[in-house]
Amino acid sequence: METLTSHNITVMFLSLGVLLFVARVLGELAQRFNQPAVVGELIAGVLLGPTILGRLAPGLNEFLFPLQGLNFISLETIATLAIVLFLLVAGMEVDLSTMWKQGKVGCKVGITSIVIPFFIALAAALVIPEALGRHLDADPLIFALFLAIAISISALPVIAKTLMDMNLYRSDLGMVVISAAIFNDLIGWIIFAVVLGLIGNSIGNSNHIMLTITLTLAFAGTMLTLGRWLIHKVMPFVQAYTRWPGGELSFALILGLLGASFTEWIGIHAIFGAFIVGVAVGDSSHLREQSRVIIDKFISFIFAPVFFASIGLKVNFLTHFDFPLVLTILSISCACKLAGGFIGARWGGMPHREAWAIGFAMNSRGAMEIILGMIALETGIIHEQLFVALVIMAIVTSLMSGPSMRLILRTETKRRLRNILSPKLFLLGMKATSRREAIHEMTEMVCDDMEGLDAQTVEATVWVREEALSTGIGNGVALPHARINGLRESMVVVGLSETGIDFDAPDGKLAKVIFLVLTPTEDPSAQLEIASEIAKLFRDPRMSDRILHTKKFTDFLALIRAGI
C-alpha cells in the first residue's frame, strides 16, 4: 500500500508553508500599489516554479515542488480543492438581485460586452487561428469557441474591488458595471461549461455531447431556480437546529463539494458546480454575515493564494513567452471588450465619459481568465504560449482598469485613514493642556515635517474653525480640522494626551486622542471622508483608552486597522 511517508509529509507542509508565505507577501505588496492581490500571488508561483527558482536552484525547486510522485499528487489535491472553494466564494459574491434591480442599462451593457467580443474573437480565431496561437492538433471550432469566451469574460472580484476603492460601488455607474459583470460571468461560465462538454466527449459520439450539454444547462437552470429556492427554505432549519455557525458553514461547503463532483462527473469542470452552488447559496438572504465572512476570509486568504501560486509552478513563463502572440491577444481583447462595454452603455443612455469608464471596468479579466486558461491548458485546448499570453492579458487588463477609470472620471481613490497616517506625524505624550495649546503643538509638528506650509496660517485657520464649533466628538476623541489652500494631499497628525484636553465634547469627556485633519481646499470631500472614518473607529468607547496605552506608531496603526 503506497502511502505518504514521513519525508512526503515534511515536504508537503514545507512547500505549502513556503508557497503560502511568498504568495501572501507578494499579494500584500501588489495591494500596497493598489493592484489586485492575484497579481502578486501569480508572481510568487513564477518565482518558486521552473521560471526562476528552477533555473537558479533546480535541486531546491525539484525538492519543494516536484512534478511527479506523491508530493505532486498532494499539491494537486490541495490546489484542486483550493480552486473549487475559491469558485464557491466567487459564486457567493454574485448577487442576482443587484442584476435585476439595475434592469435595463446593466442588461444592455451585459449583453453587448459579451456578445461583441465573443463574435469578433470567434471570427478572428476561425480566420487567423495560427496568429492567435492555435495548436496544430487542436479542434478549430473548440479552439475558436474557447478563445471567444476567454476574450469576452470579465472578472467580477477585480471589478468590485476597483469600484470600492474608488468609492463608486454603490453609485449608478457602479451598479451598472456590477450587474453587467455578473451577467457576463454567468453566461461566460455556462458557455465555457458547454465547450468543456464538447471536449470531454470529443472522443465519444455526438449523443454524448448533447447529453453533457443538456445536463449542464439543466444543472445550471435547476440550481439557479429550484435549488436556490430550496436552499433559501432549508437555511432557517439549519440555523435553528444545528450549532451556530458550524451548521451553516458545513451546509454551504457540503453543497459546494457535491456540486463540484457532479459537474466533474457530467464531463465539465468541478469548479463550475462549485460556482453555481455558490451563486445559489450566496443569494439567500438567510445566509448570515458571519458565515459569509468566515468562508470568504479563510478561502480568499489561505486557499486562493495557494491555488494562484501553484499555477506558476507548472509553467515556465520565460521560455513560453511569445511576444507577438502576447501583443495580438492583448490588443484584440482590449479593443473588443472596450467597444462592447462602451456601445452597451451608450445604448443604455449613459454619457460619453461614463460609457468609456464602463468599457475599462468591464475590460479587466483578473483571476477568472487565469482559471479558464489553466483548465484549457490542462485539457489540451491551448498550449503553453497562449496560456502565458492569456495570463499576461489578464494581468495587464486588470492593472489598467483602475487608473484609466480614475483618469476618465477624474475621481480619486477613496482616502483611507491608514494610508494617510505617518509615524512622523504621531505625537506621544502631548504637553498641551488646552485646545489652543494642543492645536499649536500639532500644527508645529506638521509644518516642521512639510515644507511650504506656514505654521501660523494653518494654526489660525484651524483655530477659527474650532472656535466656531468645538470638535470634541466624544469617547475621548477630538477632531480639529481645516481646509488648507495649496496643500497637495490630506495630512493627519495624531496626538495622545495622558491627562486629556477639554474639547467640549457632548459626553463631557476630555479628549485623549486628538486627530488634526488638514485637507486640500481643492478636494472638498476629503475632510468628511476622513472624519467619518475616525468617528466610526471610535464608536467603541474602549478604543481611545487602548490607543492611549500604545507606545509605538505600529501598535497604534494595528489598532486602527484591526480594531480592538
Place this chain on the structure above:
Amino acid sequence: METLTSHNITVMFLSLGVLLFVARVLGELAQRFNQPAVVGELIAGVLLGPTILGRLAPGLNEFLFPLQGLNFISLETIATLAIVLFLLVAGMEVDLSTMWKQGKVGCKVGITSIVIPFFIALAAALVIPEALGRHLDADPLIFALFLAIAISISALPVIAKTLMDMNLYRSDLGMVVISAAIFNDLIGWIIFAVVLGLIGNSIGNSNHIMLTITLTLAFAGTMLTLGRWLIHKVMPFVQAYTRWPGGELSFALILGLLGASFTEWIGIHAIFGAFIVGVAVGDSSHLREQSRVIIDKFISFIFAPVFFASIGLKVNFLTHFDFPLVLTILSISCACKLAGGFIGARWGGMPHREAWAIGFAMNSRGAMEIILGMIALETGIIHEQLFVALVIMAIVTSLMSGPSMRLILRTETKRRLRNILSPKLFLLGMKATSRREAIHEMTEMVCDDMEGLDAQTVEATVWVREEALSTGIGNGVALPHARINGLRESMVVVGLSETGIDFDAPDGKLAKVIFLVLTPTEDPSAQLEIASEIAKLFRDPRMSDRILHTKKFTDFLALIRAGI
C-alpha cells in the same frame, strides 16, 4: 506524469462531501444529547468505512474510499492537513496565563493527574504487556511509554466544553481543571514527541535518538519562550501593514505549517509542531477575536470532522473489537486518572466532593487520545485491537465526565433558551391589547399544553409580579415571569403582537415580542439565566422587528440562534 484524472476529481469531491455530510450530521446529533461532537464524527467514519458500509456494500465503499491509488493519497493529504490544522487550533485554545494564574492547586492537580496514571500504567505495561495488547514485535519500553502517555493525557477541548455547559468554566473549580488540563496536555505531548523520536530512530543509533530528543525539547522550549515573545512582537506589524484580517490569518497558518514540517523532519509527528505553534500564537494578547473565530470555526467545523471521520475509514471496529482488552484498558485508565485528579485536588485543599468532580473532569480523553492512538497505529507501536480499545476508552471517558460531574456537584446544565423554546408554545398574531390580556392569552396556552398546571394560579402569580414592577425591557420586548411551585422544568411562551402592547418599557416602546417565562421554584437561578439571555439577544434594536416578520417557529428559532 501520473496526475489526477477527471474520475479521481469526481470521486475526491464526492467522497469529501459525503464524509463531511455524515460526520457533521452525526456530530450535531451527538451534541443534541450533550455529548462531544467528535463521538458522532468518529461514528460517521465507522459507518462509511470497512466496519459497516464495507460489509453492506463493499463496491460502494471501495469506490468512495479506496485504500490505495491516487484517491487514497488525496484523502490522506486532506486528512493530514486537517489534523495539523486542528492541532493548531487546539494549541491556540491553550491559555498559558490561565495556567499561571491558578497557581498552586492547578499545578498540584496537573502534576498528580499525569504522574500517577503515567507510572501506574508504565509499570502495568512492563509487567503484563500481553494483557494490555502489546504486539509481539513491538519494543517493550516504547510500548510501555506510549501506553503510559495514552492513559495519562486529558482532552482540553472536551473538558472546556463540559465546564461551559455546566456554567462552571469561570468558577474556581473550572479554572483548576482547565489549568491542570493545559499542564497535562503540554507535558503529555512533549513526552509523546520524545517517544516518537525514540521510534523514528529505532533503526538508527543512539546518537540519533539523543539528537531528536534534544531538538524536540529545544523546539518546544524555544517556541514557548523566545518564539512566543517574537510572535507577540511581530503581530502588531502584521496588523498594521497587511490587509485585515488576512494578514493575521496567514501569519498563524504559515507558522503552523512550517512548525509541522519542522517537527516531522526532526523525526516526531507534524501535529506536534502545529500544536506548539498554536500555543505560542494563541497566547499573544494581540491576536484579535475575529481572527480566532475565523480560524477556529472553519477548522473545527470543516477540517476536524473530515479528519475524525477518516479514522473510521481505515480500521474495522468490529473485527478488531477485543472485549477483555477494552475492559482492561478502560478500567485501568479510569482508575488511575480518577485517583490522580482526586489526590491532587485533595492535596491542594479542595473539599471531598469537588475533588471527585475534578477527577472525573480530568478523566475525559476525547479527541487527543484518538489522535495519539492513530499515530501509534500508523507508526506500528500498537495494533488495531489496542487502537480500537483506546478509541472506545476515549469515547466512554468523555461521555461519562459530564453526567458524573453533574451528579457529584448536583448542578444543572446551563439553561439555554434554544433548548426550552417549543413550537407548541409559539403564539403568532396575539389578540391581546393590554398587559393583563396578554398574560391571560399566554398562560392559557401554556396550561393547555402542560397538564397539572392550573391556569388561574399561574396567571395570578405572573400578574402579581407584573403589577409590582412592569417587565417591559425596551427594544420592543417584554418579559412577564413567575416562579411556579411544582413545575418540573422551565417553560417559555413566545407571543408576537403586530400592534404592540404597552408593558411600560423604559424606552416607551410597545412590546411586540413577549416572552412569558415560568421557572420552577426549586430552581431559583433559572429565571435570571433565561432573562439575561433574552436581554442579550435583544440588545440589537432591529431584533424585535425581524422576529415580528417571521411566519414560522423555525424562522424564529433561526433568528434566536444565529442572530440577525
